[in-house]
Amino acid sequence: MKISTRGRYGLRLLIDVAQNRGDSPVTLREIAERQNISEPYLEQVAIALRRAGYIRSVKGAGGGYLCALPAADVRVGDVLRLLEGDMSVVDAPIPGADESPYRATLREALYEPLDRTIAEVLDRKTLADLLYGSSAGYGDYCI
Amino acid sequence: MKISTRGQYALEAALCLAANRGSRLSTREISERTGISAGYLEQLFIPLKRDGVLDGARGPRGGYLLARDPEKISAGDVLRSAEQNVAVVPCVKGEGLCAKEGDCIAQRTWVELDRAIAARIDSVSLADLARAFDARYNGAVP
Known part of the structure; x- marks a missing residue:
């Protein structure tokens, strides 16, 4: 039951860009160095985050990435679902395939409640919570 | 973020024994009821026996049962035994794996x-x- 490097690095990228206080764009090279993550890998994650509207890129000399949303509006659960895909702890049943009664029971009595627990933890957390410990009063872009 | 097949199978086998209310089941019987191959079950039972989840032996006169009161065995006990490590990321235990x-x-x-x-x-x-399981199937295995 692991969060992949894609999800973990994506979150660290957002944290790094947000901690930059919004003045000048941050390059992936800087993030890669600070976060000790390979730049080509970071690039793939940055593309997904840009397409989804979490960060925007500034072209040219002095270019790089800036946050595109207020940190209080970035839910950790949404970022992870974007980068990881399906966050449920087991795959959905294959349509038409027989499931053993034990598996069906576990789905109902363990896996589905566990999925809800995980979603609750991740969806009540925003990037602002991570940066400042609370969402209150941090509506500004990338403070 | 998935529970491994190994972890899921361990839970299914443990639930099969718990639902059988304390009487022994052979690997073959557990295999028939769960659809998990007998060979895989034997592999799975090594850590489960070592960690005090199951008791039993293979062979014609063998058979398995839960090692303790099922009220005292949690799903977490079974998962941790089968998967060895259920941490969501490598760094949650603070073992200094990452410079950050x-x-x-x-x-x-x-x-x-x-x-x-x-x-x-x-x-x-x-x-x-x-x-x-009983509530779902009224005590009768379909």
């Missing part, structure tokens, strides 16, 4: 998530799961 540890903001979220998962899987016992 200590001032990593993301790590706090992972630790919180890991605790919430542990609390959930430890709060569900095999007896709870057996009751859910």
Whole structure:
């Protein structure tokens, strides 16, 4: 039951860009160095985050990435679902395939409640919570 | 973020035994009921026996049963035994695996998530799961 490097690095990228206080764009090279993550890998994650509207890129000399949303509006659960895909702890049943009664029971009595627990933890957390410990009063872009 | 096949199969086999109310089942019987191959079950039972989840022996006169009261065995016990490590990220135990540890903001979220998962899987016992099984199938295995 692991969060992949894609999800973990994506979150660290957002944290790094947000901690930059919004003045000048941050390059992936800087993030890669600070976060000790390979730049080509970071690039793939940055593309997904840009397409989804979490960060925007500034072209040219002095270019790089800036946050595109207020940190209080970035839910950790949404970022992870974007980068990881399906966050449920087991795959959905294959349509038409027989499931053993034990598996069906576990789905109902363990896996589905566990999925809800995980979603609750991740969806009540925003990037602002991570940066400042609370969402209150941090509506500004990338403070 | 998936529970491994190994972890799922271990839970299915443990629930099969819990639902059987204390009488022994051979690997072949567990295999027929769960659809998990007997060979895989034998592999799976090595850590489960070592960690005090199951008792039993292979062979014609063998058979398996839960090693303890199913009220006292949690889903977390079974998962941790089968998967060895259920941490959501490698760094939740603070073993110094990452240079950023200590001032990593993301790590706090992972630790919180890991605790919430542990609390959930430890709060569900095999007896709870057996009751859910009975409620679902009225005691009759379909």
